[in-house]
Amino acid sequence: MDNRPIGLLDSGDGGFSVVKKVIEKLPNESTVFIGDNAHMPYGNKSQQEIIELTRQSVKFLLSKNVKLIIFACNTATAAAMPTLKKEVDQQIIGVIQSGSLAAARTTQNNKVAVVATPVTIGSHAYQKEIKFRNPEIDVKEVAAPELAPLIEAQKDYQTNLEAVKRSIAPLKDKDFDTFVLGCTHYPIIQEEFAEALGKEIKIVDPADQVAQYTYNVMKRDDLFSDSSNATHEYYTTGDPISFAQMGQRFLGEANLTAKHVDTENL
Ligand code: DGL
Numbered sequence: 001m002d003n004r005p006i007g008l009l010d011s012g013d014g015g016f017s018v019v020k021k022v023i024e025k026l027p028n029e030s031t032v033f034i035g036d037n038a039h040m041p042y043g044n045k046s047q048q049e050i051i052e053l054t055r056q057s058v059k060f061l062l063s064k065n066v067k068l069i070i071f072a073c074n075t076a077t078a079a080a081m082p083t084l085k086k087e088v089d090q091q092i093i094g095v096i097q098s099g100s101l102a103a104a105r106t107t108q109n110n111k112v113a114v115v116a117t118p119v120t121i122g123s124h125a126y127q128k129e130i131k132f133r134n135p136e137i138d139v140k141e142v143a144a145p146e147l148a149p150l151i152e153a154q155k156d157y158q159t160n161l162e163a164v165k166r167s168i169a170p171l172k173d174k175d176f177d178t179f180v181l182g183c184t185h186y187p188i189i190q191e192e193f194a195e196a197l198g199k200e201i202k203i204v205d206p207a208d209q210v211a212q213y214t215y216n217v218m219k220r221d222d223l224f225s226d227s228s229n230a231t232h233e234y235y236t237t238g239d240p241i242s243f244a245q246m247g248q249r250f251l252g253e254a255n256l257t258a259k260h261v262d263t264e265n266l
Pocket of ligand 1: 010011012040041044073076120148183185
């Protein structure tokens with residue numbers, strides 16, 4: 001048994017999409033989520049910058065005495081996870097391996113499309129992981145630099161829909177049956193993706209499998225909490241008001257509050 005919280009990090013609001021699935025799957029667990037909104041987007045930064053920023057968030061989570069850390073960010077998983085795994089004792093769980101497993105299990109015609117940040121796409125991490133599961137699967141990867149910052153700006157449905165359509169335009173005429181939301185911000189506008197893609201395409205949100213994998217790891221390593229008083233803390237390096245608004249909206253928790261934290265001065 002281990003009553004310490006689970007730590008989650010993202011470049012910004014996207015981590016809420018993973019927090020949601022983790023709380024649903026592990027209702028007795030406490031969580032601490034930090035969004036590095038002051039430095040988002042990560043998706044067009046250098047690998048070294050992403051490693052340094054992610055290291056600060058990891059340090060913050062360790063100061064909150066977390067028992068394991070989920071990189072609720074595809075970009076940090078692709079660019080920083082291998083390095084940071086070597087630096088901390090706690091287990092670090094990324095989102096790309098789980099998303100790839102879910103995609104490989106979902107496709108019927110062995111054709112998968114992934115849309116993600118330029119860094120995630122440039123790493124070809126999804127292509128490698130999906131092909132590791134099944135080399136027969138054809139993976140089409142598309143970078144969408146516009147989307148994560150737009151989602152943080154909390155625009156209206158129509159604006160989001162137009163941006164999604166622009167972003168997936170390179171996939172026109174591709175006959176994939178499975179589409180991976182390769183950035184944790186994207187589930188926040190999943191309805192817009194569903195409308196732009198049409199009913200035939202199955203949408204994979206890696207967070208579902210991440211929550212399952214986290215559950216499996218905790219069971220194996222005897223990390224479940226035996227408390228029934230789970231608490232959920234939210235921190236951002238940016239504006240705590242708009243961060244909390246996103247959390248309230250996405251998690252359906254009207255009373256959710258967030259605190260500002262300056263990770264550079266830890
Ligand atoms: N939410 C992040 C991801 O999953 C990235 C957004 C960004 O900062 O570019 O990749």
